[in-house]
Amino acid sequence: MTRTDTTIAAELIRILPAGRVITDPDVALGLSHDQAAWGPVGTPAAVVRARDSAEVQQVVLACLKHGAPLVPRGAGTGLSGGANAIDGGVVLVLEAMDSILEVDPLERIAVVQPGVVNDDLRSHVATQGLWYPPDPASSPWSTIGGNMATNAGGVCCVKYGVTRDYVIAAEVVTGTGEIVRLGRRTAKGVAGYDLLGLMVGSEGTLGVITEITVKLRPLPPAGVVVVGSFAKTVQAGAAVRAARAAGLQPAALELVDRHCLAAVDAWKNMGLSTEGEVLLLARFDDAEAVTDAERMLECFRAAGATLADRSETAEEAEMLFAARRLAYPALERLGPVMTEDVCVPIAAVTEMLARIDRIAQRHNVTIANIAHIGDGNLHPLLILAPGDEAKNARAHAAFEEIMSEAIDLGGTITGEHGVGLLKQPGLHRELSPAVLEMHRAVKRALDPAGIFNPGKIFDAARS
Amino acid sequence: MTRTDTTIAAELIRILPAGRVITDPDVALGLSHDQAAWGPVGTPAAVVRARDSAEVQQVVLACLKHGAPLVPRGAGTGLSGGANAIDGGVVLVLEAMDSILEVDPLERIAVVQPGVVNDDLRSHVATQGLWYPPDPASSPWSTIGGNMATNAGGVCCVKYGVTRDYVIAAEVVTGTGEIVRLGRRTAKGVAGYDLLGLMVGSEGTLGVITEITVKLRPLPPAGVVVVGSFAKTVQAGAAVRAARAAGLQPAALELVDRHCLAAVDAWKNMGLSTEGEVLLLARFDDAEAVTDAERMLECFRAAGATLADRSETAEEAEMLFAARRLAYPALERLGPVMTEDVCVPIAAVTEMLARIDRIAQRHNVTIANIAHIGDGNLHPLLILAPGDEAKNARAHAAFEEIMSEAIDLGGTITGEHGVGLLKQPGLHRELSPAVLEMHRAVKRALDPAGIFNPGKIFDAARS
Known part of the structure; x- marks a missing residue:
C-alpha cells in the first residue's frame, strides 16, 4: 500500500490508529455475518473495530467520501442477517466500545x-x-x-x-x-x-x-414460578386467557411445546413430555407474588392442567424454569436451529400453533415452539439439516408461510428479532406500498447518501 | 358562490357533505386557536368539521391541490399554540369523530x-x-x-x-x-x-x-394518598430523593408550592399555607399501598415534614388531593394563568424551583408552581394581567428564561405540553443545528408539500 492507494481500506488504515482495521482474513470473515441461518453474506472491503465516537465519525466520513456501504455491528448475535457484510463496504465493529x-x-x-x-x-x-x-x-x-x-x-x-x-x-x-x-x-x-x-x-x-x-x-425479587402441564395446546391457551381476564400480570409467561419437551427428555430424561403436549411457565415478582401464583394455579387447573405447581424457594423457581432454558440447546442436538419470530394477538396464539403444525406436516420439517405466550410472541424453531439442500429449502418455505399465517391472523412477521435480510419478503407482505414508501422517504431524509446498511429491512431504492 | 369559485373554501363546500364547512364566523373564530396565552392566530380560509377518514382525506387532497396549510385540531385545549390557525389555510376539526x-x-x-x-x-x-x-x-x-x-x-x-x-x-x-x-x-x-x-x-x-x-x-384500586408539609422546598426535595433511594414507586408524586397554597387558602380557607412553603402529595395504588404509604411517611418525616399524614379511606384520599386539584382554579382568581412546562433531572428540581423564584423576583411576576415532581416535570404558573402589556411582556420574558434555566440544568423546555408556537425559541436553544436539520429532513420526507401545520414546532423552511 502506498499513498496513492485510493481504496477505502487504504484510507481507513491511513486515518485510523494502528490496529483498528482488521487485516486477519479469518477474523474479518467471522465479523462479516450474524447468526442468520441463510441469506447473502458479502465480502467487505474493510472491517474496522472502532474505539470511540470520533473514530466512528471518521469511518462514516470515509464511507461518504467513497460511497461505500457501512454495516454497523455489535456482537453479531442477530438472527435476521441485519449485520451481514455488503460487497465492497465496511463492517464497523462496535464491541470494543464497551464502557x-x-x-x-x-x-x-x-x-x-x-x-x-x-x-x-x-x-x-x-x-x-x-x-x-x-x-x-x-x-x-x-x-x-x-x-x-x-x-x-x-x-x-x-x-x-x-x-x-x-x-x-x-x-x-x-x-x-x-x-x-x-x-x-x-x-x-x-x-x-x-x-x-x-x-x-x-x-x-x-x-x-x-x-x-x-x-x-x-431490582425486583427473584419471585415465584408457576408451572403447568396441559394435554392439549388449546387448554394452555384457555389458561392464558383466564389469567388475562383475572387481571394477573406475570413478569414472564412462557410456553414450551411437545417437540421441545421431547428433546429435553431425550437429553436430560426429565419426564416432561409424559405429562402433556405443552408446558406453561409463569413468574411473579412483586409483593403479591405468592397470592398471584396461587391464582395462576387456579387458572391452570380450571383449564385442565394435568400438573400444576409453584416454587417455594428460589432454587425451585430456577429448577421449574429449566425446561424453558434447556429447550433450545436440546433442540440443537437434533440439528442447526432456525429461529422464527412472529407475534399475533393473544386470542390467536393457539390457532397460530395449529397452523404451524400444519405447515410442518406439509413441508415435512420438524418445527418446535417456544413462545412468549403472554405477548403472543412465538418462536417456531425449524430444525435444519446441514448439507440437505432439499430439506433446507422446505424449511425456508415453511419460514415464509409462518410469516404469512401470522399476518393473516392480524399479527406481525417479527416480534423482536427484526427484518434484516431474511424477513424482507414478509415485510413487503405486511406493510402497504404507501407505508413502505414512507420508509424509503425517511431513509432518504436521514441517510441521503444511502451508506447505512443499504438493502437491509427493505429495498430503499425501489420507488 | 358559483362553480367558477376556485377558492379552497368553495371547493371544500362543493366536495364535502352539507354542514361540514363551518360558515358561522364566531364558531370558526372559536375553532381557530387553542388555549395558549399568546402567539399569532391566523385567519383560516375554511374551518371543517370532518366526520370520517374519507372526509379527512378529501380535505388533505384539497389542501395539496391548493397548496393550503392544514391545521388539525381536537378540543383545542393545547397550551402552546399548536392548533392556532394559519392565514388562508384550513382548520380541520376532528372532535366530531368521537366513536x-x-x-x-x-x-x-x-x-x-x-x-x-x-x-x-x-x-x-x-x-x-x-x-x-x-x-x-x-x-x-x-x-x-x-x-x-x-x-x-x-x-x-x-x-x-x-x-x-x-x-x-x-x-x-x-x-x-x-x-x-x-x-x-x-x-x-x-x-x-x-x-x-x-x-x-x-x-x-x-x-x-x-x-x-x-x-x-x-383498573387499579383508588389507592392510598400520603401528604406532607415542608417548611422549606429543599426538604421536600430531600424527601423525594429518599423515596427514590428506598425504591418506592408512587402512582403520583406531586408538589404544590406556597403561592398555590396561599391562593387555595384565600379561596377555601383550608389552612394549608400555615404549615410550610410546600406540600408533597403521593398516591400508591398497588397491593402494597398501605405499607408503601407508611414508608413514604417515614421519608417525609426524616426530611423534616411539619405535617405528614395518609388517607384511611377513599374519601380521605380524595380530600387530601384537594390542594392539588384546587391550585389551578384558585390561581385563576388572581388573573389569567400562563402554564409553563419544563422537565429537569430529579436531582435538579429544588434548584430549578429556586431559579424560578429568582426569575419571578427579577421580572416582578408572580410565578406559582405545581410539579409532577416524581418525573422532574414542573409547571410554573405565571399570573398575567389583562390589558397590562408591560406586565405581560415581563411574564413572557420570564417564560423564556425558565426554559433556558431548564436546559442549563440538563432538562428540556417541554415535558408534556409540546412546542407549538410558544416554545420554538426554546427548542432552537435546546436542539443542536444538526438535530434541527434532521427534523426538517423528516418533515420534508413525510410532508413534501409542506401542508401539515407549517410553522409549528420548528421553522421547516430554514435550512
Whole structure:
C-alpha cells in the first residue's frame, strides 16, 4: 500500500490508529455475518473495530467520501442477517466500545457505550439495587447497541416492555457524518420529533449508535414460578386467557411445546413430555407474588392442567424454569436451529400453533415452539439439516408461510428479532406500498447518501 | 358562490357533505386557536368539521391541490399554540369523530376515533375493569387524537408512562393524501421503522390522525394518598430523593408550592399555607399501598415534614388531593394563568424551583408552581394581567428564561405540553443545528408539500 492507494481500506488504515482495521482474513470473515441461518453474506472491503465516537465519525466520513456501504455491528448475535457484510463496504465493529460510562441511582439511568454486553450492564447495576429489564435470550453476548438497533425484547417484556421502552437518549453519527444527541436524560420530554424512537429498531440503516442512555428500575425479587402441564395446546391457551381476564400480570409467561419437551427428555430424561403436549411457565415478582401464583394455579387447573405447581424457594423457581432454558440447546442436538419470530394477538396464539403444525406436516420439517405466550410472541424453531439442500429449502418455505399465517391472523412477521435480510419478503407482505414508501422517504431524509446498511429491512431504492 | 369559485373554501363546500364547512364566523373564530396565552392566530380560509377518514382525506387532497396549510385540531385545549390557525389555510376539526370503535378486554386494547374525549374513554373502559392511564389535566375535555399529537402526560405517568407508551397503532392520512395504517395490534412488533412513534408528539406536522389503537391496563384500586408539609422546598426535595433511594414507586408524586397554597387558602380557607412553603402529595395504588404509604411517611418525616399524614379511606384520599386539584382554579382568581412546562433531572428540581423564584423576583411576576415532581416535570404558573402589556411582556420574558434555566440544568423546555408556537425559541436553544436539520429532513420526507401545520414546532423552511 502506498499513498496513492485510493481504496477505502487504504484510507481507513491511513486515518485510523494502528490496529483498528482488521487485516486477519479469518477474523474479518467471522465479523462479516450474524447468526442468520441463510441469506447473502458479502465480502467487505474493510472491517474496522472502532474505539470511540470520533473514530466512528471518521469511518462514516470515509464511507461518504467513497460511497461505500457501512454495516454497523455489535456482537453479531442477530438472527435476521441485519449485520451481514455488503460487497465492497465496511463492517464497523462496535464491541470494543464497551464502557459503562455512568450509573445514576437517583435518576435511575445508565449511560453506556454501544458495545456493552447486556448481561454485563445488568450485573453492574444490580450491585446498586438496580435493573435493566430487556432480556433477550442472547443477553450473555449481545450488546446494548445491537439490542437498541433491533429493539430487542425477551422473557420479561410481558410486564416490563422492550428495549424501546428503556432507551431515553443516544449519541448517533448521522448520514451527514455529524455526531448528534437525540432524546434526553429527563423522565419526560416532548421537544421535537421522536427521532430517538426512530433509531430504535432501525437495524443500522439510519445512523451509527455511539452512546446510549437507558432507564433502570429497582431490582425486583427473584419471585415465584408457576408451572403447568396441559394435554392439549388449546387448554394452555384457555389458561392464558383466564389469567388475562383475572387481571394477573406475570413478569414472564412462557410456553414450551411437545417437540421441545421431547428433546429435553431425550437429553436430560426429565419426564416432561409424559405429562402433556405443552408446558406453561409463569413468574411473579412483586409483593403479591405468592397470592398471584396461587391464582395462576387456579387458572391452570380450571383449564385442565394435568400438573400444576409453584416454587417455594428460589432454587425451585430456577429448577421449574429449566425446561424453558434447556429447550433450545436440546433442540440443537437434533440439528442447526432456525429461529422464527412472529407475534399475533393473544386470542390467536393457539390457532397460530395449529397452523404451524400444519405447515410442518406439509413441508415435512420438524418445527418446535417456544413462545412468549403472554405477548403472543412465538418462536417456531425449524430444525435444519446441514448439507440437505432439499430439506433446507422446505424449511425456508415453511419460514415464509409462518410469516404469512401470522399476518393473516392480524399479527406481525417479527416480534423482536427484526427484518434484516431474511424477513424482507414478509415485510413487503405486511406493510402497504404507501407505508413502505414512507420508509424509503425517511431513509432518504436521514441517510441521503444511502451508506447505512443499504438493502437491509427493505429495498430503499425501489420507488 | 358559483362553480367558477376556485377558492379552497368553495371547493371544500362543493366536495364535502352539507354542514361540514363551518360558515358561522364566531364558531370558526372559536375553532381557530387553542388555549395558549399568546402567539399569532391566523385567519383560516375554511374551518371543517370532518366526520370520517374519507372526509379527512378529501380535505388533505384539497389542501395539496391548493397548496393550503392544514391545521388539525381536537378540543383545542393545547397550551402552546399548536392548533392556532394559519392565514388562508384550513382548520380541520376532528372532535366530531368521537366513536369508541372497539374495546377488547383480552388483548387489552381499545380502538377509537381521534375526537374521543380522554375521560370518556376512561369511563367507558372502566365498566370492563380496564384503564387508559394517560391523564392530562385537560382529560375532561381533551381528545385522544390531541393527546397523541402532543404525547400528553399527566399525574400518573411517574409510574405508568405517557401517551406514547400506550398508542400501538393508528390510521393516518399522509402528506401524499393516502390513508395508511401504522403500528400493529400485537403486544410486540419490530417490522420496519417506528413511524407510529414519530407521529406521536408531532403536533399535526406529519399527518392527520384518523384512528388510534391504545393499550389498556387492568383498573387499579383508588389507592392510598400520603401528604406532607415542608417548611422549606429543599426538604421536600430531600424527601423525594429518599423515596427514590428506598425504591418506592408512587402512582403520583406531586408538589404544590406556597403561592398555590396561599391562593387555595384565600379561596377555601383550608389552612394549608400555615404549615410550610410546600406540600408533597403521593398516591400508591398497588397491593402494597398501605405499607408503601407508611414508608413514604417515614421519608417525609426524616426530611423534616411539619405535617405528614395518609388517607384511611377513599374519601380521605380524595380530600387530601384537594390542594392539588384546587391550585389551578384558585390561581385563576388572581388573573389569567400562563402554564409553563419544563422537565429537569430529579436531582435538579429544588434548584430549578429556586431559579424560578429568582426569575419571578427579577421580572416582578408572580410565578406559582405545581410539579409532577416524581418525573422532574414542573409547571410554573405565571399570573398575567389583562390589558397590562408591560406586565405581560415581563411574564413572557420570564417564560423564556425558565426554559433556558431548564436546559442549563440538563432538562428540556417541554415535558408534556409540546412546542407549538410558544416554545420554538426554546427548542432552537435546546436542539443542536444538526438535530434541527434532521427534523426538517423528516418533515420534508413525510410532508413534501409542506401542508401539515407549517410553522409549528420548528421553522421547516430554514435550512
